[in-house]
Amino acid sequence: MAGLVNNLLILFLVFQNICLGFRSPLSVFKRYKDTARPFSSECLGSDQPVISLGLSDFALDIRMPGVMPKQSDTYLCMSVPLPVDDEAYVVDFKPHASMDTVHHMLLFGCNEPSSTENYWDCDEGTCKDKSNILYAWARNAPPTRLPKGVGFRVGGETGGRFFVLQVHYGDISAFRDKHKDCSGVTLHLTHQKQPLIAGMYLMMSVNTVIPPGEKVVDADIACHYKRFPMHLFAYRVHTHRLGKVVSGYRVRNGQWTLIGRQSPQLPQAFYPVEHPVDVSYDDILAARCVFSGEGRTTETHIGGTADDEMCNFYIMYYMEAKHAVSYMTCTQNANPEMFRNIPQEANIPIPVKSDMLKMTHGHHEETKDTDKSSLLQQAKKEEEEILDQDFHIEEAVEWPGLDLRLGQVSGLALDPENNLVLFHRGDHVWDENSFDSKFVYQQRGLGPIEQNTILVLNPSNAKLLRSMGKSLFYLPHGLSIDKNGNYWVTDVALHQVFKLGADDKEPLLILGVALQPGSDKNHFCQPTDVAVDPITGSIYVSDGYCNSRIIQFSPNGLYVNQWGEGTETSLGRARPGQFHIPHSLALIPDFSQLCVADRENGRIQCFRLETGEFVREIKHKSFGRELFAVSYVPGGLLFAVNGMPYPGEAEPVQGFVMNFSTGEIIDTFIPLRKSFEMPHDVVASEDKTVFVGDVHARAVWKFASTEKMEHRSVKKAGIEVQEIKESETIVGARLKNNPEPTDPLKKQEKQHLVRQASTGVSFVLITTLLIIPVVVLLAILVFIRWRKTTVYGADGEHKLDSSSGRNLGRLRGKGGGGLNLGNFFASHKGYSRKGFDRLSTEGSDQEKDEDDGTDSEEECSAPPPPPAPSSS
Numbered sequence: 001m002a003g004l005v006n007n008l009l010i011l012f013l014v015f016q017n018i019c020l021g022f023r024s025p026l027s028v029f030k031r032y033k034d035t036a037r038p039f040s041s042e043c044l045g046s047d048q049p050v051i052s053l054g055l056s057d058f059a060l061d062i063r064m065p066g067v068m069p070k071q072s073d074t075y076l077c078m079s080v081p082l083p084v085d086d087e088a089y090v091v092d093f094k095p096h097a098s099m100d101t102v103h104h105m106l107l108f109g110c111n112e113p114s115s116t117e118n119y120w121d122c123d124e125g126t127c128k129d130k131s132n133i134l135y136a137w138a139r140n141a142p143p144t145r146l147p148k149g150v151g152f153r154v155g156g157e158t159g160g161r162f163f164v165l166q167v168h169y170g171d172i173s174a175f176r177d178k179h180k181d182c183s184g185v186t187l188h189l190t191h192q193k194q195p196l197i198a199g200m201y202l203m204m205s206v207n208t209v210i211p212p213g214e215k216v217v218d219a220d221i222a223c224h225y226k227r228f229p230m231h232l233f234a235y236r237v238h239t240h241r242l243g244k245v246v247s248g249y250r251v252r253n254g255q256w257t258l259i260g261r262q263s264p265q266l267p268q269a270f271y272p273v274e275h276p277v278d279v280s281y282d283d284i285l286a287a288r289c290v291f292s293g294e295g296r297t298t299e300t301h302i303g304g305t306a307d308d309e310m311c312n313f314y315i316m317y318y319m320e321a322k323h324a325v326s327y328m329t330c331t332q333n334a335n336p337e338m339f340r341n342i343p344q345e346a347n348i349p350i351p352v353k354s355d356m357l358k359m360t361h362g363h364h365e366e367t368k369d370t371d372k373s374s375l376l377q378q379a380k381k382e383e384e385e386i387l388d389q390d391f392h393i394e395e396a397v398e399w400p401g402l403d404l405r406l407g408q409v410s411g412l413a414l415d416p417e418n419n420l421v422l423f424h425r426g427d428h429v430w431d432e433n434s435f436d437s438k439f440v441y442q443q444r445g446l447g448p449i450e451q452n453t454i455l456v457l458n459p460s461n462a463k464l465l466r467s468m469g470k471s472l473f474y475l476p477h478g479l480s481i482d483k484n485g486n487y488w489v490t491d492v493a494l495h496q497v498f499k500l501g502a503d504d505k506e507p508l509l510i511l512g513v514a515l516q517p518g519s520d521k522n523h524f525c526q527p528t529d530v531a532v533d534p535i536t537g538s539i540y541v542s543d544g545y546c547n548s549r550i551i552q553f554s555p556n557g558l559y560v561n562q563w564g565e566g567t568e569t570s571l572g573r574a575r576p577g578q579f580h581i582p583h584s585l586a587l588i589p590d591f592s593q594l595c596v597a598d599r600e601n602g603r604i605q606c607f608r609l610e611t612g613e614f615v616r617e618i619k620h621k622s623f624g625r626e627l628f629a630v631s632y633v634p635g636g637l638l639f640a641v642n643g644m645p646y647p648g649e650a651e652p653v654q655g656f657v658m659n660f661s662t663g664e665i666i667d668t669f670i671p672l673r674k675s676f677e678m679p680h681d682v683v684a685s686e687d688k689t690v691f692v693g694d695v696h697a698r699a700v701w702k703f704a705s706t707e708k709m710e711h712r713s714v715k716k717a718g719i720e721v722q723e724i725k726e727s728e729t730i731v732g733a734r735l736k737n738n739p740e741p742t743d744p745l746k747k748q749e750k751q752h753l754v755r756q757a758s759t760g761v762s763f764v765l766i767t768t769l770l771i772i773p774v775v776v777l778l779a780i781l782v783f784i785r786w787r788k789t790t791v792y793g794a795d796g797e798h799k800l801d802s803s804s805g806r807n808l809g810r811l812r813g814k815g816g817g818g819l820n821l822g823n824f825f826a827s828h829k830g831y832s833r834k835g836f837d838r839l840s841t842e843g844s845d846q847e848k849d850e851d852d853g854t855d856s857e858e859e860c861s862a863p864p865p866p867p868a869p870s871s872s
Contacts, residue, residue, distance in 0.1 A: 050083050056191040058083075062107070062165050063096065063184035065118045069169040075122035079113035079164045084191075087156030092188035093144055095137045102183050103170030104268065107135040109152070109160035126164050129391065132200055132327050133314070134163075135185060136236060138267030145272070147233055150318045151194035153326065163187070197324035198316060199230070203248065203287040205311035206331050206661055210242060210300040214293040216347075219311040220339045222251075222286040223330035223590075224535055225279050226483070228323035232277045234270040234316035235260035240309050242291045242300060244349035248313045249342070250277050251284040256343050259315060263350035264289075270316055279317070285330060287313040288339065288346045329635050332590045334535060392706040393657060393669040393690060399702040401462030402673055407451070409693035409700055410872070411479030411489065411529075412683040415502070420459045420683075420691055422700060423469075423479035423489055426451035430475050430872060434493070439517040439525055439546045441474060441493040449473055454487060454500075459689065459702070468505070472498075478529030478542075478584070479681070488530040490541070495524045497541055509557050511541070519547050521559040531585040531594060533609060540585060540594055540609075548579035550596065550612065563612035567601060574601045576614040584629040584681065586638070588660065597630040597640065604630055604640065618663040624651035629681045633688070636660050641679035641692055655682060655692060655703070671701045680872055695872045 051059040062080045069076065082088065097105055110127035114120065134152050135144055146152075153159045167183055175181075208219035237246035243264040250257045259277050279285065289311035293300060300309050319325065333339075401420075408430065411423035426449040436442055452467035453476050469476075474493035481487055486508065487500040495517045499509035517525040526545035532538070537555030549564035567580040574580065580600035587594055588606070593615055595606040603619035604627065618638070626643030633639070638658040645651050653676045657667040669690070670676065677696035684690045688705040 049080070053188070058189055060163075060187045060189060061184065062163055062187065063182045064165070064167055066180035066182055067119055068175055068178065068180050069172050072170060072172050074169045074172070075166060076119050076169070077114070077122040077124075077126055077164055077166050078119040079115075079162050082155045082159075082161050082163070084155055086191070087159060088154055088189045088191055089151030089194045090134060090154060090187050090189055091146055091151045091194070093135045093146075094186040094188070096185065097137060097167075097183040098174075101169060101174045101181055102137075103168040104136065104138040105168070105183065105185065106133055106166045107185055108132065108164040108166065109134050109154055109162070110164060111161050113162050113164050122166055126166060127162075130327075131164065132160070136269045137185065138269040144234060144270045144316075146198060147196070147318065149194060150196040150198050150233075151190070152198045153194075153324070154189070158326075193321065195321055196231075196318040197321050197326070198318045199324065199326045199328070201230075201285070201315040201317055201328045201330070203285065203313040203315070203330045205289065206302055208289075208291075208302050208309070208311055210291050210293040210296070210309060212293050212296045212298055212300075217291040217293060218339075218347075219289040219291065220286070220333050220336065221288075221311070221313070221330055222284055222334045222336075222338065223332060224334055225283045225285055226281060226534070227325060227328070228319060229278055229280050230317040230319045232259055232273050232279065232315050232317045234272055235262075236268060236270045236314040236316075237262045237264045237289075238268055238310055238312040238314070239264040239289055239291070241265075242293065242296070242309050243311070244290045244292055245346070246287065246289045246311070246313055247343075247346040248285070248287040248315065249346075250279055251286050251338065252280075254341070256286075256341070258343070258345075260313075261345060261350075263352050265352045266350075270314070284335065284338070285315075286338070286342070287311075288342060289313075290347060290349060330590070331636070332592060334589075334592065391667065391688065393655070393667055393688065393703045394706055395669070395672045396689075396702040396704045397672055399462060401457060401700050401702060404462060404700065406455075406698050406700070407449075407453075408695045408698055408872070410477045410680055410695055412681045412691050412693045412700070413479045413481045413487075414459075414683055414685055415456065415481050416483065416485050418459060418685060419465060420457045420700075421479065421481060421487065422455050422457065422693060423476045424453055424455070424693075424698075425449065425473075425476050426453055428475060430492070434475065439495075441515055443493075444474075444515070446474075447471075449476075454479075454489070459691075468500070472507075478527070480530050480532065480585070482532040482537075483534040488532060488539075490524075490527040490530060490544075492526040492528070492545065495526060497524065497527055497530055497539075511539075511553065511557055517546060521551075521562075524551075528581070528583050529585045531587040533587060534589055536609075538609070540587070542582040542585050542596060545581055548582065550582060550585075550594070550607070552612070561612060563607065574598070574603075576605065576617065577607075579605075583627075584631075586630045586632040588632050590634055590636070591660075595630055595632065595638070597627050599626055599628055599643075602627050602642070604638070616663070618658065620656075620665060622651055622654075622656070622665065622668070624649060624653075628679060631682045631684050632660065633684050633686050635686060637666075637684070637688070639682050639684045639690055641676075641682045644678065653677075653679065655679070655690065669703055671703075673701075674699065678872060 049061045049063075051061070053059055060080065060083065062078075064076065064078055067076055093107075095105065108126055108131040110129055110131035112128040114125035114128055137144075154163075155161060165184055167181075169175075169181070203221045203223070205219040205221050208217070210217045232250075235248060237243075237260070239246060245261065246264055247261040248259040250259060257277055258275075259273055260271060262271060291300075291309060291311075300307070302309060302311070406422070407425040407427060409422055409424045413421045413423075415421055428443075428446065428449050434441065434443055448471045449469075450471060453469035453473050455467045456465045457463065458465055469489075473489070473491045475491055476489060477492045478490040479487065485502050487498075487502065489498050489500065490496070491498070494512070494514050496510055496512035496514055498507045498511075500507055512524040512527065513522065516523060519525060524541065524543045525547045527541050527543045528545065529542045531540045533540075538560070539553040539555065539557065541551045541553070543549055543551055548566040549562050551559070552561040554560055564577055564579050564582065567574040567578040578601075579596070579598050581598070582596045583599035584597035585594060586597075587609075592609045593606045594609055595604050595618075598605050602623045602625045603617055605617050606615045607613060608615060623640075623642050624645050627640055628643055629641050631639045636659060638660045640656045640658065642651070642653055642656070644653050652670070655669045656665055657669070658665055671692075674697060676692070677694055679692050680695040681693045682690065690703040692701045692703070694700070
């Protein structure tokens with residue numbers, strides 16, 4: 001009897017442990033608990049950073065870990081990982097700060113903090129990758145409130161995985177008592193999908209100059225809005241000390257509607273939009289900063305130091321989840337003339353009391369004289385993540401597009417759905433026999449290319465979606481796609497430019513005369529590329545191999561303007577506006593500029609769209625003598641590819657990533673599989689996915705930023721998911737690299753349903769397991785009572801038949817003295833996770849040699865005479 005009772009107790013404990021194994025919702029926060037940082041004992045906040053608020057909601061406490069700044073104007077940062085792996089939404093913020101000690105707080109979302117320390121000086125940076133401002137708090141400013149049903153998306157495949165808190169301690173006199181500060185913010189997060197997603201729109205002047213002593217200087221910013229509707233609910237202004245007032249507006253049909261207006265000398269938090277404003281496609285967003293240069297003895301420029309200025313207008317908005325974009329920027333003035341009609345209120349400074357001014361800037365007047373180097377570093381800390389473009393591009397080695405069998409790849413572009421479109425020459429080849437000395441095509445007898453020359457590919461898996469262009473072209477060259485999805489292509493043999501609808505077999509517009517080279521308004525000579533202004537519809541053609549000019553046409557193809565001339569080699573270095581094969585075009589709508597890859601001069605030249613006036617040159621030694629193609633990503637990134645080095649020169653053939661504003665090279669990249677031979681065109685999307693087409697290798701490579709590549713292979717329970725997680729781009733909004741936009745939504749909905757189902761199953765399972773021990777105990781007690789009444793008084797010994805003995809033996813185990821836990825769990829120990837090896841994508845993309853049946857190792861072509869540039 002005692003042995004039986006022991007068995008029952010053990011059985012009860014086993015079931016109890018199993019039940020306790022089904023943990024509360026807080027069990028999902030194990031990853032966070034492993035990395036959580038302890039709070040100082042002086043902190044008054046919760047010592048439990050993650051607090052469950054129900055089955056789907058939880059609170060996350062983000063606090064400084066007991067810090068004591070040593071000098072005024074100290075910026076300290078700390079990070080907290082998102083405690084869940086799947087997608088969540090921030091729906092509310094609760095600040096914990098005293099205006100006696102804290103000047104302001106900013107909360108950023110990103111994927112990689114600048115440091116792994118408990119906290120660090122923000123001079124080291126906030127995040128290593130891109131970051132978005134989610135929340136701002138400043139003394140004497142109202143708290144940020146999100147509307148009902150609106151949330152910032154975090155975690156999952158596209159959201160940030162870390163929160164970084166930045167605290168600005170203005171005046172440290174409050175720390176004379178040696179106390180430690182634990183300021184921060186508590187976030188309310190939920191797993192429930194929010195119908196509306198919050199985001200940030202930054203309007204920023206980048207080229208304003210404030211003359212010394214000038215009483216009034218205006219910095220104007222304006223951009224056409226070209227996305228799905230968004231609804232504005234909060235705004236924030238930011239300048240340094242010279243700013244007097246910042247105002248933001250929506251302009252629709254000439255009517256100016258105020259978004260917000262504030263003095264930047266007041267607390268720079270987010271203020272609610274008093275009267276909700278919606279923004280629709282083709283509206284204009286406009287902002288003006290008013291400065292005064294009085295008291296300055298030198299010019300003041302836009303920059304991040306205390307002596308520089310800034311003009312920023314932040315807008316917090318929400319969009320429908322299916323169309324949501326989390327971050328957008330505007331850095332241009334698309335229509336300077338319209339600011340003649342800006343409401344007069346935008347020009348009137350908002351008076352600020354002197355005591356409020358001191359409190360806002362967070363330091364006493366004497367500090368300015370004794371420690372000037374530490375003043376007003378706020379702008380540098382806030383904006384460095386926006387301007388910081390430190391990342392690395394690597395080849396996406398799983399992408400199978402490298403194995404496509406193509407002709408000479410001359411042009412690449414991305415359509416409005418972000419599909420990859422390529423332009424190739426099929427079985428035609430441009431070689432030394434293609435043209436005579438007057439640039440007339442000599443191989444007309446071959447007829448037009450009989451293969452489809454325009455291919456539309458899924459950018460994720462290189463699957464062919466559709467194709468066109470059969471029997472239309474002789475020697476394809478340049479390709480671009482306008483905002484309506486029309487294809488614009490050039491043919492160097494036909495000396496023509498074509499506009500093609502995505503579904504049309506016949507051209508919608510043809511410029512130039514077929515097979516007739518020329519230099520007048522109606523003829524081209526081997527035109528290389530086309531660019532179309534998304535705002536005005538103006539057409540720009542680079543013409544070309546035997547002309548050295550850029551020609552502007554109206555949207556319907558009428559000649560408007562041209563500029564450029566040939567390079568005078570006797571003068572040495574080429575002058576601005578001179579070309580030696582203007583080979584590729586990149587339209588920069590953010591700055592109303594057109595940039596040209598001046599191929600044989602090895603440089604990029606940029607011009608004003610309206611006038612053709614030269615603006616700047618970008619040239620680096622690492623370009624070598626040839627620069628083939630250039631591509632721009634809205635928000636500030638310029639991509640380019642160069643040519644093979646001349647004999648005796650060392651500059652390798654490679655791709656470049658540049659900061660458009662400064663021209664500096666941020667990164668270079670080369671393929672891992674095969675090698676560049678003559679990379680002819682490059683195109684990039686806002687998530688830093690890059691495609692390069694090579695005319696000699698007859699191949700297309702895909703590259704991606706390392707923050708995406710590191711997540712490309714996720715193994716779980718024997719399943720390998722090979723996908724590239726998208727990260728939101730550095731400056732400005734990202735285009736989603738997603739040719740099938742419904743799939744992510746379906747995936748998210750499926751995950752949500754699975755989570756709901758698992759919650760229900762867990763509840764039922766826990767209830768059942770709690771009841772089982774009670775039922776078993778009652779059954780055994782009944783059985784014992786029955787045996788006592790039937791067995792005692794016979795022989796004083798339990799006689800069991802063989803079947804009963806076997807059953808009881810199974811319960812007791814081999815030794816018969818108790819429950820064998822090893823045997824009990826034996827059936828559960830064989831679980832293993834077994835993935836499968838990465839699929840090999842190695843192989844040649846070269847055509848097979850029909851003569852000998854062997855694979856050709858490289859595409860051979862006769863080189864041109866040494867004095868002349870290579871023709872492709």
